[in-house]
Amino acid sequence: MRVTIYDIAKEADVGIGTVSRVFNNHPSVSHGTRSRVLEVATRLNYRPHPYARGLASNRTNSILAVIPFFTTFFFLEILQGVQSKLSDLDCDLILYGVNHPDQVASSLRQNALRSRVDGILFFSMKMPEEFALQYLQHRTPVIVVDSYHKSFDSLTVDNQEGAFHATTHLIKLGHKRIGLLNANIESAPARERLKGFQNALTGAGLAIVPGLVKNSSSPILDGFTRNAGYELMKQFLSLKGEMPTAIVVASDIQAVGALAAINEAGLKCPDDVALIGFDDIELASHLELTTMRQPMYEMGALAADTLADRLKNPKEKVSQTKFVPKLIVRKTCGASMHRKQIEAIA
Amino acid sequence: MRVTIYDIAKEADVGIGTVSRVFNNHPSVSHGTRSRVLEVATRLNYRPHPYARGLASNRTNSILAVIPFFTTFFFLEILQGVQSKLSDLDCDLILYGVNHPDQVASSLRQNALRSRVDGILFFSMKMPEEFALQYLQHRTPVIVVDSYHKSFDSLTVDNQEGAFHATTHLIKLGHKRIGLLNANIESAPARERLKGFQNALTGAGLAIVPGLVKNSSSPILDGFTRNAGYELMKQFLSLKGEMPTAIVVASDIQAVGALAAINEAGLKCPDDVALIGFDDIELASHLELTTMRQPMYEMGALAADTLADRLKNPKEKVSQTKFVPKLIVRKTCGASMHRKQIEAIA
DNA sequence: GAGGATCTTGGAAGCGCTTCCATAATTTAC
DNA sequence: GTAAATTATGGAAGCGCTTCCAAGATCCTC
Incomplete structure (x- = not known):
């Protein structure tokens, strides 16, 4: 049979109230009584019944x-x-x-x-x-x-700040022609990331070239998909000489698709185009993707x-x-390349 | 206040026992009573209290x-x-x-x-x-x-059968010199996968070359790690001309490491060496890894x-x-290559 | 139409706990 | 020394339910 507070109470020669108090750390139990109860409880291997507790106290734990x-x-x-x-x-x-x-x-x-x-x-x-x-x-x-x-209380990632950092990182690496491969602008994160991107460019005195900002029109998961990244990257690739030298991608999963498109085109990342993602999903480290890590x-x-x-x-x-997401520098941003080289590409 | 069976009972003009019976689908409630109780319950938005239930019935759901x-x-x-x-x-x-x-x-x-x-x-x-x-x-x-x-009842993956299929697939593709990149042989899955590998070779009349079976000695996660795969692949690569033309890898995560080692050596998969993994983790599809999928x-x-x-x-x-795991054919096994080419490599 | 099954039903008891009230024991204040 | 405050304790009531027993209602069967 199950051990209950009644067993403990009898064995320790106290009342059930006292046993309950011991297990709820109620202050008004004398030291001696408390330790006697605990000793008995341990000996009988007593465990409070969570449902009985929940029912009586109206808490569920x-x-x-x-x-x-x-x-x-x-x-x-x-x-x-x-x-x-x-x-x-x-x-x-x-x-x-x-x-x-x-x-x-x-x-x-x-x-x-x-x-x-x-x-x-x-x-x-x-x-x-x-x-x-x-x-x-x-x-x-x-x-x-x-x-x-x-x-309700909410915890969010500062998308704008994250995109700002990502873009700034590329700017610092010497890029002047930077694109944004975004998700569906209907979604709040996509809008925020766009804003961060724009602020970074503006702040650095760079112009925002409309053709270099590509939003996904996919309704599927708001365009945060591998395929959306792949398709948008193909659009970027079709720009040929007008292509940006670096692209901020709104999510790692899109960056995965983008990388596939780049490879397919016979180009190299970061040599031909640098990429920076967002999220730091498991894949990112395996693909050496520079990204903004969400904690x-x-x-x-x-x-x-x-x-x-x-x-x-x-x-x-x-x-x-x-x-605020944190910049994780890997290879796709080309940070390991010498700045001169990058400038040569640009 | 919380709605209880007492409220329902009073409102529907029945006893609490009947209300309880209705909610436990007890057969001995007349149709009329049942629907009356349900109607009242819906109207009052009644929900059984799971803890009271649990306490009384000694079930927890x-x-x-x-x-x-x-x-x-x-x-x-x-x-x-x-x-x-x-x-x-x-x-x-x-x-x-x-x-x-x-x-x-x-x-x-x-x-x-x-x-x-x-x-x-x-x-x-x-x-x-x-x-x-x-x-x-x-x-x-x-x-x-x-x-x-x-x-206890157990559900397991048939590792031996899986490895057998994986190996057989490579044999069917024409490979004669097949290696096994295994995990720590201390672990049961590693042993089973080894056995499946051996059975497949033997069954096909191929010799088991000891130098082509490499077990990880890593104690970390029994060698089912990216790094263990990377290190063992480097050993395979050091065989140069003696290198297998195809390798069965005990897990996808090890295959990821193996691929990294292959790339690092300036070689290509599957052109220089074919790979087949095990698990079908999320990464596998992105890396185009042929693998044995666990359902x-x-x-x-x-x-x-x-x-x-x-x-x-x-x-x-x-x-x-x-x-039994299922073969998922992607690119790393080279199945898309023409058989002649494979034989030329071999 | 009497006796026995079979359905339905009501509600008390009890699941193991918390919590409150009452009370006893002890301390403190004057 | 006494009154008041404080501390420690016991245990009844109650949380919302299930389940069992008793009993009333209905249906057969011959």
Whole structure:
């Protein structure tokens, strides 16, 4: 039979209230009693029943992570960060993966309401208003990561700043004719990255050549796909002599497609055209892709922390944190080449 | 206030037992009563409290997945498969990631005992005996995936068969001088893959040349690393004229390292040496790596199904299922080349 | 139409815990 | 020394559900 607080109470010759207090670190238990209870509990191998606890205290000690399954690379690292904090909080992680952005609402309807959780981490997708309202009403804290909602704490990557750094890096390497291979301008990240790109050029006194900014028109994942990168790169390649000497690519996955197009054309990166990506997905290091790294582990960890804070202070005003991506220099930007050479190319 | 079965009972003018029966699909509720209760429940937006349920029924409707965080690529797909089944089972997925194989035991000690779950999916790691005993004692069903334990249902990949197919594919392409770039022979998968390799050669009447079988001696992840592949490939390259015309590589990640070594040596794959990997990680398609695909989604889904069966029939005898990997032909095996050319190289 | 099955139903008990109230023991203040 | 405050403790009530037992209603069977 299961060991309960009654067994412990009897064995340690105290009341059940006292046993409960010991396990909840309630201050008003004398030192002697506490250690006696703990000794007995260890001896009988007692473990509190989480559901009984949850039922009685109206806490669940578990949180829900809603993640998109369709962009694999990104998430295990984030979850790692989340979990590193969660074990401190003595909290379970319930995972709910959504297969397609369009299914968020129906998926949530089907699943997320079933489980009772203390809080929710919501990743990379637009939170449907229907659920936002519901969570607000139920006072279930939600942290939105890599996305934004006015009513919830959010952690985002500063896309504009990231694109600014990326572009500036290329400028510093001596490039004057720099292109932007962007995603679908309908999406906020694409717009922000465009803005950062423009600011960097303008700030350096370079002109923004419209023909060198190419937005994807693909509706599929807003153009953040390998294929979108491939197609846009082919457009750049068709410019021949007018081609930029370096291109800022809105995401690594697009850069992968771009590299394929470059190879196919018989050209070399970075010799013929330099590339800089965004994200630092697993592939990036294998392809020696220079990129703007998003601090995923850190975002995960901070998301968990933020949720913990929110659970403690429900009234606090909604916070908004921005992470600045970090430049990871590899080979595709040509930083290892001598500047003279680059200038010769340009 | 929370809506409970008492509210429903009062509103629908029935007893709480009846309400409970309705929500548990108990047969002995008349049709009229059932629909009246459901109508009221919908109207009041009633949701059963999972913890109260769990406490009263001693079921939790949640399962635990213990996965290794250190081999990222593999798992989201498996989890996707798991989840596709879980929502049928009306079950939550609690995720617990282990950062390093050596930490399995300590990680489990810290975490896995806390949560009460109906069953456990245990991935890719050796289950510490300490926990195996505990789970058996508690009668917590465990399904071991991509690993083996005699007391639990297991799903594994048939490494021997996979390596056999991979090798046979190269033989069919006309190769006579085939090497094996293996992982650490201490690990079961490495041994099995070696055996499949040998069987294929022997079966085709080819000799097994000891110098063409290279096992990694790395203790890190049993040599299933990019670096181990890189180092072993350098050994192959140093054979010069004695080099195999094709190499079976024990894992894609090693093949990535091997490709790097080949490029570094100024050689071309598959022109100078053909390669076939194992796993079909995300990278593989981007690198055009021919490989033996492990059916991860399917394994995840079947794991969940197996667990569901086990929950229904705890007495059934332990099952053991083997998946056969599937050949995915891309470019590194040179299958697209004309056979004559290959023979010319050989 | 009587006796026995078979369906339905109500609701008490109990799952293992937290929490509050009452009370006892001890300390502090004057 | 006494009154008041503080500390430590026991245990009842209650969290929302399942499940069992008892009992009423309905249906057969001969």
